[in-house]
Amino acid sequence: MSRYYFDLLDDHILAVDEEGLELPSLQAAQAEAAKSLADMARDIVHGSSAVAGKRDMAIEVRDAAGPVMQVKFTFEIERSKH
Numbered sequence: 001m002s003r004y005y006f007d008l009l010d011d012h013i014l015a016v017d018e019e020g021l022e023l024p025s026l027q028a029a030q031a032e033a034a035k036s037l038a039d040m041a042r043d044i045v046h047g048s049s050a051v052a053g054k055r056d057m058a059i060e061v062r063d064a065a066g067p068v069m070q071v072k073f074t075f076e077i078e079r080s081k082h
Contacts, residue, residue, distance in 0.1 A: 002063055004029040006036060009058040026068060033059040033071040041075050053077060 005020040006029075023029050040057055054076040061069045 002029075004032070004068070005062045006033055007060040007062065008036075008040075009056075009060060010040070011056055029061050030069060030071065033061050033069070037071060037073040041073060044075060 001022045001024055003020045003022050005017040007017050008015040021029075021032065023032065036059055037057055044055065054074060056072070056074050058070055058072040060067060061071065
């Protein structure tokens with residue numbers, strides 16, 4: 001098993017993962033990153049920060065040797081002008 005670190009990038013704010021997770025494969029790390037992004041999007045919709053506009057989110061996955069992938073998600077709310 002390898003230890004993977006999931007650094008969160010929300011717009012231009014970076015939160016570095018100091019602990020990481022031990023996972024059996026790079027595919028498992030990709031699934032974990034995708035699930036985390038979905039959770040972040042859900043929290044935005046249900047939280048008070050759901051304002052109109054575009055929000056870019058990403059998780060930069062790295063292991064002991066360095067970066068291995070970046071999983072990105074763009075969330076946009078466009079309100080009608082009624």
